[in-house]
Amino acid sequence: MEPIEQQLTELRTTLRHHEYLYHVMDAPEIPDAEYDRLMRELRDLEAQRPDLITPDSPTQRVGAAPLTAFNQIRHEVPMLSLDNVFDEESFLAFNKRVQDRLKSTENVIWCCELKLDGLAVSILYENGVLVSAATRGDGTTGEDITSNVRTIRAIPLKLHGDNIPARLEVRGEVFLPQAGFEKINEDARRTGGKVFANPRNAAAGSLRQLDPRITAKRPLTFFCYGVGILEGGELPDTHLGRLLQFKAWGLPVSDRVTLCDSPQAVLDFYHNVEKDRPTLGFDIDGVVIKVNSLALQEQLGFVARAPRWAVAFKFPAQEQMTFVRDVEFQVGRTGRLRRWRVWNRFRWLVCWSAMPRCIMPMKLSDLACALAIRWLSVGRRCDPSGGQRGSVRTP
Structure with a gap:
């Protein structure tokens, strides 16, 4: 091996080590200036x-030429969705269904995680090297976002460690921390660019850029939560064991993953996370609860589009109080006029018709009306023109 080859190998190994410490272990050993x-x-x-x-x-994270359109990737293993529960009674009913199906009176061991509010992706590694990445799409087919995923520093281009499978598809969530979201919108306001409604929209918009150089400027991050393809290797036989193995290979995993040995322990986890939600630094909309044993998961199986062994326990919608301070009109690409409410000291620009007419009468002079706004209504954009080109319909 030539001396320069040895230098290159050592530098790459050193940089990967420090990326692992920073993004996975949250324990950097060197300052950013030394990394640079x-x-x-x-x-x-x-x-x-x-x-x-x-x-x-x-x-080599950034370097691919801009695309004209995204190619489609068919998932070899479908990316299923999860069923939802919204209260304790519904979760306890789900727990009972699982125990009844298993014909067991013993408590199931649950693995509980945060339900991140981002974009689900699959990432395929072959012999430890990242070769492709795709969005969830409809669960069967997604968009090829390989060039963009390569720009996310939290996602290793090469796994490190021993016993890495020949083909390993990991699944997880790409999301945008609150600080990064606020910085993107600050820059957008200063330069006249697009202001995003919320971190999830910003993450999705950033990941679906045709030019990976734009994605590279966005502080996206990633947490791994599951596996799709597994060939030429083995993984532990519990969900938590697999997450710990992913972390050992250099993939970031949430540090709030917890085993619960009873339904009450799951409820305690749920309420503790709900209490800590404002301080996490990123958006979540609930917790995900999975049977920890892979053997029991296999025994429980799936329904049409969701596993029987997992459920998303969603948080109640958050509420905010604000004041309408302006109404803006915008001509859409089809020539229709749209009207938007601008909220006072609120981070979203919201369509006037996002709220029921009985709550918000269509009076342009009525701009100081106080409203209680459900979080789930925020950010909805709709066309109140009723399909009439160039007209605005009022009550």
Whole structure:
């Protein structure tokens, strides 16, 4: 091996190690300036010997040309959705159905996680190297977002460690922390760009950019929560064990994953997370509860589009009080006029028709009306023109 090859190998290994410590272990050993210096050194060496650049090099996160459209990827293992429960009684009924189906009187061991409010993705590694990534789409077919996912520093381009399967498809959520969301919108207001309604919209919009250089500027991150394809290797026989193995290979996993040995322990976890929700630094809309044993998961099986062994326990809709301070009109691409309510000191721009007419009469002078706004209504954009080109319908 030439001396420069040895240098390149050592630098890449060092940078991957520090990326793992920063994004997975949340325990950085070096300041950002030192990381940047090592990255510059690697770029300089690769510029001298471009024939030695490898696809999994830390310098190769950004580099793909802009796309004209996203290609479609068919999921070899469908990406199913989850059934929802919204109160304790519904969860306890779900718990009973699981125990009845298992014909067991013993408590099921549940693995409880945060339900992140982002975008579900699948990432395929072959021999430990990231080769493709896709959105969930309709669960059967998603969009090829490989170039964009490669720009997310929390997602390793190459797994490290031993016994990595020949083909491993991990699944997880790409999301945008609150601080990053606020920074994106600050920059957008300053430059006249698009202001996003909420972090989930910002994450989805960032990940579906045709130009990966734009995605690379957005502070997206990722938590892993499951597996699709598994070939040429083995994984632990519990859900928690698999998450810990993913973490050992360099994939980020939430530190709020908890085992619960009774329904009451699950409810305690739910309420503790709900209490901590404002301080997490990123949006969640509930918790996900899964049977921990893979053998029991297999025994329980699936319904049409969801597993019988997991459920999403959603939080109640949050409410906010604000004042309408303006109404803006906008001509859509089809020529229709749309009207928007602008809320005072609120982060969303909301369509006037997002609320019932009985709550918000259509009077342009009535701009100081106080409203209680359900979180789930916020951010809805609708066309109140009733399909009439160039007209606005009023009561």
